[in-house]
Amino acid sequence: MNRRQRTRILVEDEGDLLISLCHYVENKVPVRIHRQSSNGCVMAKALDAVQRVPFFLGEILISECTVAIDNVLGFGAVLGDDTEKAYRLAVVDAAWNKGTLPTEYWVTRLKEAEAELVRRHREEFAAVSQTRVRFETGSEYDKPR
Amino acid sequence: MGYVAVKGGQKAILASSELTGYYRLRHAPGSLDVGMLPSQMRFLVDRVMSEAGFYAPKHAALALKQAQGDVYEAAFLLRAYRSTVPRNHVSLPLDTQGMRLIRRISSAFRDIPGGQILGPTFDYAHRLLQFDLLDEPPEAIAQVLKRVEDRYSAEEDQEPALFPRVSDFLREEGLMAPPHPGAGEEEPFDITRFKLPFPAPRSARLQTMARGETGAMVALAYSSLRGYGAVHPTIGELRVGYCALILPYPLENGESVYAGELLITEVEAINGFAGTEPGEPVQLVLGYGVSFGQNEVKSIAMSVLDRALDVVSGTEPVHDEEYVLSHIDSIESAGFISHLKLPHYVTFQSELDRLRTVRQTPDTGSREGIR
Incomplete structure (x- = not known):
């Protein structure tokens, strides 16, 4: 499980997985704040779909934090104003970098949360798909020319 | 003529500020719950984010x-x-092709792979006031949600598909020019850090329009459609959906982290065709529009203006890059208009003095110098 996949699951999870993971780490090893969790912004880069020219779409508010476990750093960032979540993401990241976390138990929990996320997205897409247009055209239209 | 600083009015300003708050709450049954706005006033919130150039619902x-x-x-x-x-x-770079779609339509092609998905839209709604919204009890809210959620299970288990862009089909058929070689490698211009130059690089133009004021952009695009311009496109594709925000991982090169997803609207508008070089086949040309949130009219207007600014032979304002880009920022335009409310006592007094002088002069035929 790579970092992007892991952070996606943790950011999008609506349960208590991130809080549980963070508590687990905090109870196991001392966590030092390297850079206080605070608000910042990200400039969003985008690619013009027509000419493929990169440009800046605008800025996005995020919360970000950096912590250390035995001098091993971890970084957490989340869209919006949620400094607590950014801190927890940083703790999990540091523990992962340190090698404390990737146990079979937690990987299984992450995969379960990922399955739940996929299920949620499928449900939303199923609802959106109800608005798919089924075109019916008159026979005139379909006549070979 | 110089400027003279004036003092005074502090008490009035303070009282005015308090009165503004008073008028906000005077007849209010309670304080407005900010948490309700991003969903129940979502188009308004999207518009503000888009025009501020800052995504923070x-x-x-x-x-x-x-x-x-x-x-x-x-x-x-x-x-x-x-x-x-x-x-x-x-x-x-945001992966708009891989966005989690909630809406996607084309007015150019009936059959696009993946199909046309209306999603949430007022396009086909009756413009009749729904008076039942005046009193919306929890049961009514539950019913609205249930009606849609019940369909979840009715739908077959369906993987959200990846929807290719309409412009990709046109390129495959050779009906549209491929992107310029090396186009993706340019470092974008940043209008938040540097003054907008003219002629503007394409990246600066897109950034300026992406945070442009909706009304100004719609008015300019509308002028083109009405004949005060040469662009009247067909929507190749309009898509609304969620894009993942991916940041480079600051602690290790080559790694990245997911920070969330943001709603955006993207439009490709097809604008007839144009020749490229002598002897080469004529091809379709597209205009591009994009904005934070679900901002469809603005994004379409942007796609019209994007193309209009490439029509070098046009003489109307909509084809003038400096005219368009200099007049669509809401903070600048509203700010400059608003400054007219501030004291201009000295400048206006000076105008009055000149007017009186001219009227006292025997030969008042000349109006030179009077605005």
Whole structure:
């Protein structure tokens, strides 16, 4: 499980997985704040779909934090104003970098949360798909020319 | 003539500020819950974020509450707040092709792979006031949600598909020019850090329009459609959906982290065809529009203006890059118009003096110097 996949699951999870993971780490090893969790912004880069020219779409508010476990750093960032979540993401990241976390138990929990996320997205897409247009055209239209 | 500083009015200003708050709450049954705005006033929140150039739904909602619904003021507040937070990252390019779609339509092609998905839209709604919204008890809310959610299970288990762009089909058929070689490698211009130059690089043009004021852009695009311009496109594709925000991982090169997803609207508008070089086949040309949130009219207007600014032979304002890009920023335009409310006592007194002088002069035939 790579970092992007892991952070996606943790950011999008609506349960208590991130809080549980963070508590687990905090109870196991001392966590030092390297850079206080605070608000910042990200400039969003985008690619013009027509000419493929990169440009800046605008800025996005995020919360970000950096912590250390035995001098091993971890970084957490989340869209919006949620400094607590950014801190927890940083703790999990540091523990992962340190090698404390990737146990079979937690990987299984992450995969379960990922399955739940996929299920949620499928449900939303199923609802959106109800608005798919089924075109019916008159026979005139379909006549070979 | 010089400027003279005036003092006074502090008490009046303070009292005015309090009175503004008083009028916000005077007849209110309670304080407006900011948390409700990003969903129940989502188009308004999206518009404020888009015009501020800052994606922060909760803060946009707060700005709207503070501004008492004044969109110009709310966008100003949000952009002012943006200037107080440090920018530590530039995201990886947003993958708009891979966005989690909630809406996708084409007015150019009936059959597009993946199909046309209306999604949430007022396009086909009756413009009749729904008076039942005046009193919407929890049971009514539950019913609205249930009606849609019940369909979840009815739908077959369906993987959200990847929807290819309409422009990709046109390129495959050779009906549209491929992107310029090396186009993706240019470093974008940043109008938040540097003064907008003219002629503007394409990246600066797109950034300026992406945070342009909806009304101004719609008016300019509309002028082109009505004949005061040469562009009247067909929508190749309009898509609305969620894009993942991916940041480069600051602790290790080559790694990245997911920070969330943001709603955006993207439009490709097809604008007839044009020749490229002598002897080469004529090809379709597209205009591009994009904005934060679900901002369809603005994004379409942007796609019209994008193309209009490439029509070098046009003489109307809509084809003038400096004219368009200099007049669509809400903070600048509303700010400059608003400054007319501020004291101009000295300049106006000077005009009166000149008028009186001219009237006292025997030969008052000349109006030179009088505006």
